[in-house]
Amino acid sequence: MAWTTMHFAVGMAGATVATGVGCMIMRRGWRWLPLSMTAGGLWAVIPDAPRLFREDFPWLPFAQTLGSKSLELKLHRMGDFFFFHKQLDIQPNEYALHGLLLMLLMYNIAIVVLMLLEYCQRNSPIHRSFRAHEPHVKPAYPRTARAKEYQQPQLALASSAMPPMPPGIAPDAPHFTTHVAPGPPPGSQSMSLEEQFEGGPSVEIAVDPDNPIIGRIGRKNGKTGS
Known part of the structure; x- marks a missing residue:
């Protein structure tokens, strides 16, 4: 045995x-x-469990039921399972x-x-x-x-990467230049912003030549784009 x-x-x-x-x-x-x-x-x-309950753990609840010899004989009859x-x-x-x-x-x-x-x-x-x-x-x-390998790129503002100015020198105000092509020459005020959105030519805007941010305002294929 x-x-x-x-x-x-x-x-x-x-x-x-x-x-x-x-x-x-x-x-x-x-x-x-x-x-x-x-x-x-x-x-x-599992077939030896009734004997363990009966001999080693008689103080446990339901030990008399789980440790009965009839249950042990039934389990041993199908012991190969x-x-x-x-x-x-x-x-x-x-x-x-x-x-x-x-x-x-x-x-x-x-x-x-x-x-x-x-x-x-x-x-x-x-x-x-x-x-x-x-x-x-x-x-x-x-x-x-x-x-992690295929993360989508994160966008950052170019203006946040401006280099610090030396101490004692005040930073210059941002320079705004506007170029309209085709259309009136630079500096012309004959076209308002509303007119540009209503179908005027596209406008390129450059902010601060050291750190340019370029965008477009106008109408493309009948839809306003930016």
Whole structure:
């Protein structure tokens, strides 16, 4: 009759195989491997639960019901459903130490697998390309890297980048120059702003020649544009 540690180890092995196949098919979900292994081990020792309640935890609520021998016999009849529990109980060896060693081995294998996956992810082409463009940012996942790599550009005002003036010298007032083409010569006041919007020629406006901001005011294809 096998001990509980061996049942737990066999349940972990079965859950590891099932989860590994599912992860390879889906190509994701490896981070749930340790949790799946623990769940498989707990599932494998369910037929021994009534004995544990009856002998080790009689003070718990419902311990008499959960630890009844009739429930234990029912669970043992379908023991192979719990990762070959019945077959392990039939054989004469206990395998207590073997089960403990298998548990430790499989947990360490799961840790190594997760570390390798993390290493491969960090050295993927997406992460290398992202680190080349943004060396100071450390992305968590490839989707984050793609989102950071293709950010939309931010617009900034040119007037905010004016160089500071030396101390003792007052800054000059901004110079406004207007060029109208075709139309009246520069300086002419024969055309108002309302007339320009009503269909006049387009106007180029330059503000501060050191830091020009160029725009257009006029009518394009029958619509007012700027």
